[in-house]
Amino acid sequence: MPVIAVRETVTWRQRTSARQLALWVGWLALAALFVFSWQVMTKNTIWAFVWDAPQQAGDLVSRMANPRLGYLSQLWWPLWETINIATLGTLLAIILSVPLAFLAARNTTPSAILVRPVALLIIVSSRSINSIIWGLLLVAIIGPGQVAGIFAIMLRSLGFIGKLLYEAIEEIDPSQVEAVTATGASRSQVIDYGIVPQILPAFAGITVFRWDINIRESTVLGLVGAGGLGLKLQASLNVLAWNQVTVIFIVILATVLLSEWVSAKIRHAII
Amino acid sequence: MTPTTAARRWRRPVFIRSRAWRFAIYGGAVLYLVLAVGSLEVNWLRIYEGLDRGWRFVQGFLAPDFTRRWRDIVVGFEESLTMTVTSTVVGVLISIPIGIGAARNMAPLPVYYVCRAIVALSRAFQEIIIAILFVAMFGFGPFAGFLTLSFATIGFLAKLLAEDIEDIDEAQAEAVRATGANWGQLVNYAIQPQVMPRLIGLSLYRLDINFRESAVIGIVGAGGIGATLNTAMERYAYDTAAAIMILIIVIVMLAEYSSSHIRKWVQ
Numbered sequence: 001m002p003v004i005a006v007r008e009t010v011t012w013r014q015r016t017s018a019r020q021l022a023l024w025v026g027w028l029a030l031a032a033l034f035v036f037s038w039q040v041m042t043k044n045t046i047w048a049f050v051w052d053a054p055q056q057a058g059d060l061v062s063r064m065a066n067p068r069l070g071y072l073s074q075l076w077w078p079l080w081e082t083i084n085i086a087t088l089g090t091l092l093a094i095i096l097s098v099p100l101a102f103l104a105a106r107n108t109t110p111s112a113i114l115v116r117p118v119a120l121l122i123i124v125s126s127r128s129i130n131s132i133i134w135g136l137l138l139v140a141i142i143g144p145g146q147v148a149g150i151f152a153i154m155l156r157s158l159g160f161i162g163k164l165l166y167e168a169i170e171e172i173d174p175s176q177v178e179a180v181t182a183t184g185a186s187r188s189q190v191i192d193y194g195i196v197p198q199i200l201p202a203f204a205g206i207t208v209f210r211w212d213i214n215i216r217e218s219t220v221l222g223l224v225g226a227g228g229l230g231l232k233l234q235a236s237l238n239v240l241a242w243n244q245v246t247v248i249f250i251v252i253l254a255t256v257l258l259s260e261w262v263s264a265k266i267r268h269a270i271i
Numbered sequence: 272m273t274p275t276t277a278a279r280r281w282r283r284p285v286f287i288r289s290r291a292w293r294f295a296i297y298g299g300a301v302l303y304l305v306l307a308v309g310s311l312e313v314n315w316l317r318i319y320e321g322l323d324r325g326w327r328f329v330q331g332f333l334a335p336d337f338t339r340r341w342r343d344i345v346v347g348f349e350e351s352l353t354m355t356v357t358s359t360v361v362g363v364l365i366s367i368p369i370g371i372g373a374a375r376n377m378a379p380l381p382v383y384y385v386c387r388a389i390v391a392l393s394r395a396f397q398e399i400i401i402a403i404l405f406v407a408m409f410g411f412g413p414f415a416g417f418l419t420l421s422f423a424t425i426g427f428l429a430k431l432l433a434e435d436i437e438d439i440d441e442a443q444a445e446a447v448r449a450t451g452a453n454w455g456q457l458v459n460y461a462i463q464p465q466v467m468p469r470l471i472g473l474s475l476y477r478l479d480i481n482f483r484e485s486a487v488i489g490i491v492g493a494g495g496i497g498a499t500l501n502t503a504m505e506r507y508a509y510d511t512a513a514a515i516m517i518l519i520i521v522i523v524m525l526a527e528y529s530s531s532h533i534r535k536w537v538q
């Protein structure tokens with residue numbers, strides 16, 4: 001933090017002039033990028049639709065205002081499906097991501113040149129694609145329904161759990177591994193007694209966290225046909241039954257809040 | 272050494288200590304699994320038929336077709352990327368005052384509750400549900416997507432920013448306050464320098480998330496590459512769909528790589 005003399009009076013400034021200038025240029029570039037993006041984005045926007053949005057919103061609220069509570073009875077089975085999609089999808093992802101994480105971690109990978117990049121590529125590809133897009137793909141391939149949803153959740157969670165887990169493996173305390181190795185333990189025993197106990201709390205936290213996210217995502221997976229509550233949402237939206245949509249939103253919200261509460265409890269108990 | 276000590280063996284500690292709880296939890300898990308797997312409706316015939324399509328998709332991935340629908344792909348990515356930039360900028364700008372308002376050590380109680388309520392509202396629903404509502408209100412196209420992502424950014428960023436402000440080093444704030452600084456100067460000289468690196472990091476992370484989400488909300492009509500991808504999938508144009516997905520992966524990787532560099536440079 002420099003002290004700069006301006007007309008013989010010494011003043012304190014937060015930054016040097018050069019840094020200040022660089023900062024302004026940076027902000028200017030960001031502003032220019034924003035204006036440019038805005039113009040490209042709104043090129044085809046029909047502003048008449050935007051301006052009458054308050055009216056549309058009022059209309060929507062009046063249609064959604066009296067929820068059809070009788071519809072609730074049709075939602076229990078999709079809710080059960082939704083929970084199963086999230087849970088079974090997470091379980092499958094765990095089974096696949098544990099070996100993947102061990103292959104990707106620098107200190108446990110069998111080959112840093114051949115195996116590690118492949119494992120990292122799988123992790124990054126899985127993470128880049130949202131579960132709804134995986135759902136879209138799987139519904140096209142294996143047909144609509146729960147199974148597509150489970151595999152969509154699995155494909156997305158694989159990268160998430162894999163990434164966080166391999167980072168946890170890389171951060172372990174090497175002295176414990178050395179101690180177990182010094183007893184003459186085999187490679188699998190080193191992993192079992194030296195590494196697994198160290199990453200187990202992180203692993204449990206990661207999976208419960210992902211399960212919570214998966215509950216959220218599986219509520220809307222049905223929008224592309226992959227089973228659960230989203231299917232009912234899609235059906236209600238198609239016939240513009242907004243009073244049913246309200247009921248579904250309430251169920252989704254309650255499920256999400258409950259799963260957040262459960263996962264917070266479990267994580268609290270484990271860690 | 273006495274024989275008794277030699278007979279003692281070390282056993283690894285069990286995960287759940289109480290015996291009754293252990294049986295209850297494991298038993299419950301097994302019961303749930305049986306019920307859940309039992310209620311799956313698997314149409315093996317349909318899956319068998321689908322294997323052929325799956326194979327065609329794998330082929331599409333190996334030989335993606337960038338050229339035939341290049342115009343549509345460009346328009347889709349143009350919408351997605353511009354939507355990402357504008358929504359992140361607007362979302363960050365709005366979430367800064369809300370984040371300050373939602374920090375217990377900066378705001379009076381009524382303001383705190385209002386800001387926390389805004390954060391909770393924005394975090395309650397996924398982007399795609401908000402997109403459905405905004406498309407119904409503002410019409411199809413990237414403008415609805417922009418609003419959706421801005422709204423979602425507020426909940427994410429304001430919450431994390433508020434937590435960060437609550438965790439600041441109080442001594443610095445006290446020192447600035449002792450010079451007679453007013454509230455604005457306090458924010459500018461005591462809070463801002465402490466939270467800025469993390470705010471930039473979080474904004475870049477959110478930029479990344481917004482891009483990924485922009486690929487999804489197109490499915491419900493909110494513009495962007497998701498709409499193009501959905502169309503490609505509906506037409507069974509797997510080679511085009513594969514091209515789009517590869518481009519998404521590449522852009523996300525580039526964004527992650529460059530944002531880690533910017534973060535290092537900022538800190």
